[in-house]
Amino acid sequence: KALAAKLTAEFGKIDVVAGPAVGGIIPGYELARQLGARSIFAERVDGQLQFRRGFSIAEGERVLIAEDIVTTGLSFRETVEALDALPGEVVGGACIIDRSNGRADVGCKLISLAAVDFPDYDANDLPPDLAAMEAVKPGSRGLA
Template structure:
């Protein structure tokens, strides 16, 4: 599958001046919600991701996603893997497991995002699952921003900004490596442009 083309065709590969969740600026942004609004496309992408996980021999009992962005991707992946799905969400800024969801001791859980950037939210979810006695078997995403090492693909790349546990595999359909800038050194800002936080102004 040509994942980059799917993002482009869905209007999900945005160009402009964006403020990322990491605090950095970038001229590109991936909006996976635009891809996932088409159920057939979402199902096809999840199937390909599930195939990667299956071929790697990783056993999964449950998929967990951090809300809000990871919910659709995680649910579709869980369906392709024929396992249950749960999600964590922030309550007053703290990632929490709510809504009656429970985790069994030693349950093998895969953390799924729509996009992995630094992996901060994914790790917050993973820590909750581990605290409840589960075993984290890996991370998955439709797209990887290239900051974290993807399973058997970017293992030789130094990734000081990655917050994932890199002893575990990261599965993704594509690596999108975009330029990012510290806010104080952003050339777009110096040109007079103002960074837009993704999700605002129709983005």
């Protein structure tokens, strides 16, 4: 609801919220619900995002792209490219968390609920406190 308020103030009326599967499906659906818009999502087919399942955008509809988290902006840019093949106007984008703190090129103006800046390091140039820690694969598999 808070993100929807920011988006309305920035972009005005939105007709369609589009997101990449799978990270954009739930945030896109909820943003669309809050904005009184339709929700659609793109799926990867042969390496490219495409809108399937009968999803359509009419000429003149205002489209917002939604994601859960933006890190590099790649999925966002791929969604922008998929939307270029459809009528309608991409007015901007939204995410819950912008991990790039505004640095990622997403192909349109991005509004986030929160922006953070996580440093990343080359594996051969870690700060001493990180180099002293054991590397552990993230995720929940294998945890007892």
